[in-house]
Amino acid sequence: MYLIIVGLGGIGRNLVDIATKDKNDVVVIDQNEKRCREIAARYDVLTILGDATQKSILEEAEASRANALIATTSDDAANLMMSLTAKGLGTKKIVAVVNQEEHVEMFKEAEIFLFENPDMTVASHLYFSVKRPKIKDFLTVSGGKAEIFEVVVSPESPVVGSRLSKLRIKGGLVVAIERNGDVILPRGNTVIQTHDLVTIFAKAPEVEEISLMFAP
Incomplete structure (x- = not known):
């Protein structure tokens, strides 16, 4: 280019x-x-x-x-x-x-x-990295109305062993799962495993609750 x-x-x-x-x-x-x-x-x-x-x-x-x-x-x-x-x-x-x-x-x-405002973007990223330490990375979209974020599934999570079709994720959607270096495009019968890196798209008000489902 x-x-x-x-x-x-x-x-x-x-x-x-x-x-x-x-x-x-x-x-x-x-x-x-x-x-x-x-x-x-x-x-x-x-x-x-x-x-x-x-x-x-x-x-x-x-x-x-x-x-x-x-x-x-x-x-x-x-x-x-x-x-x-x-x-x-x-x-x-x-x-x-x-x-x-x-x-x-x-x-x-x-x-x-x-x-x-790149300065505000960096400041927000730093703040939420501290406020929500279980979230590995995130990106705000639609003027802050929604977020795309990554979270590692902890062994204590109630979703471990569950199929995606059985999970009730209010205001959110699992869009990708990284497992052992491979990227999985999730389907309804995909089973969540411990240490999966899950990428989720969610409405901003629901991010906190959804992240706690995967990493309490």
Whole structure:
């Protein structure tokens, strides 16, 4: 893929690392000359020193042929402006970081794929990792109305030895089971075993109760 990454803060630098390791063609835009020099010395990327809200800078980056532009700056107004400009130039996919919750609707109205407040996402993840230690990993979806989470079945769980068809999981659905390194697509006759890593999709209010079924 041909990717344009705007902003060389923490998110932008990590994106460059991931994208180049995956053998993508990467163009980086930033207004900080030192950051541009450092990233160019470390990675095989094209760096452009400039303001990506300016059409001429995006044209220099050949946004018209880019598979995607990812806007990662801490300025929501700038992220929105460059996203709209790139969209007008024909960039196929636009993704933007939205730092302030009150700006989310503007990005949605512009039909720009967004990643909301990364600092709050990290903070929430850390907090719930402490609050719900039995849950191994989780992802919030639908604006926090639902979660996809993983939990390891404990020997004390009442569901051990039960078929999925016999379990009453209110507001949730088992979508995958990892057992001894193999991934199982669960069916009604799938039997839950101790130490299974179970992936569950559930409505947010039901997560606590469902997780306790598998790991009390």
